Amino acid sequence: MRAEGRKVVMLTCYDASFAALLDRAGVDVILVGDSLGNVLQGQTSTLPVTMDHMVYHTECVSRGCQRPFIVTDMPFGSYHEGPAQAMRNAARLMAAGAQMVKIEGGAHVVETVHYLVERGVPVCAHIGLTPQSVNQLGGYRVQGRDEDGAARLRAEALALEQAGAALMVMEMVPAGLAAEITASLRTMATIGIGAGADCDGQVLVLHDMLGVYPGRKARFVRNFMDGAASIEDAVARYAAAVRDGSFPAEEHNY
Numbered sequence: 001m002r003a004e005g006r007k008v009v010m011l012t013c014y015d016a017s018f019a020a021l022l023d024r025a026g027v028d029v030i031l032v033g034d035s036l037g038n039v040l041q042g043q044t045s046t047l048p049v050t051m052d053h054m055v056y057h058t059e060c061v062s063r064g065c066q067r068p069f070i071v072t073d074m075p076f077g078s079y080h081e082g083p084a085q086a087m088r089n090a091a092r093l094m095a096a097g098a099q100m101v102k103i104e105g106g107a108h109v110v111e112t113v114h115y116l117v118e119r120g121v122p123v124c125a126h127i128g129l130t131p132q133s134v135n136q137l138g139g140y141r142v143q144g145r146d147e148d149g150a151a152r153l154r155a156e157a158l159a160l161e162q163a164g165a166a167l168m169v170m171e172m173v174p175a176g177l178a179a180e181i182t183a184s185l186r187t188m189a190t191i192g193i194g195a196g197a198d199c200d201g202q203v204l205v206l207h208d209m210l211g212v213y214p215g216r217k218a219r220f221v222r223n224f225m226d227g228a229a230s231i232e233d234a235v236a237r238y239a240a241a242v243r244d245g246s247f248p249a250e251e252h253n254y
């Protein structure tokens, strides 16, 4: 899709009924996100989410849809010990129905990404705001604002592409920097969340874009239920807005 200049429409999903709805609405990629810790479990971070939770929700999603490509988040602690542990846990997620796994982090996960890709596990990287590191980052805030931070994100993106990651989420990254990083890549497609419209695709948390998450609403969220006739219509409007470049707009960027 990147090669053809077609935007990638990605949304989180955690169960079979919504997976079927996202399939009907034309979503390209479903992310079984560890954000399920927040939106399903009522946790204040993604840190308590376990492999068993991710396996269960991947199985649910996988049974509900046919067409969308399924990516599952590796939860906190499931890949941090290194390549062998990551491979063992990725294999469980792939057996549950994931077609790609997502791993947060930059330089420290490059070796693990390479190890998985060489063994037949497609990998989505995730840089910028990496919520599993919230206790180190000091909050859910924009990343890569100063020149040092920007240089680090640029270098990490290239290293992750080199390691074989096929997709990369950029979360809460200034729009200009995300555009520059996207243009600097040759094979890896970028998916933005709070990273501007010039990424190769976009992702949002389903409960955020439907306005049902009771927690704090980040700047990058738009409620697509406003003016929509149904949930399916809201998801279809999100897909259309990503494809025509009207979402995200300036007001959603950093």
Ligand SMILES: Nc1nc(=O)c2c([nH]1)NC[C@@H]1CN(c3ccc(C(=O)N[C@@H](CCC(=O)O)C(=O)O)cc3)CN21
Residues within 6 Å of the ligand: 034, 035, 038, 039, 046, 131, 139, 140, 141, 142, 205, 207, 208, 213, 215, 216, 217, 218, 219, 220
């Ligand atoms: N429902 C939900 N939506 C998400 O986007 C999401 C999750 N959960 N859980 C995992 C992470 C955590 N994320 C978050 C959480 C909070 C903000 C937030 O409050 N952002 C504020 C800025 C806060 C600050 O600068 O201090 C914003 O206005 O964007 C952003 C991303 C993104 N992910």
Ligand SMILES: CC(C)C(=O)C(=O)O
Residues within 6 Å of the ligand: 012, 031, 032, 033, 034, 035, 036, 073, 169, 171, 193, 203, 204, 205
């Ligand atoms: C917000 C996306 C990128 C994510 O990682 C999640 O939903 O867990």
Ligand SMILES: [Mg+2]
Residues within 6 Å of the ligand: 033, 034, 035, 046, 073
């Ligand atoms: Mg996640």
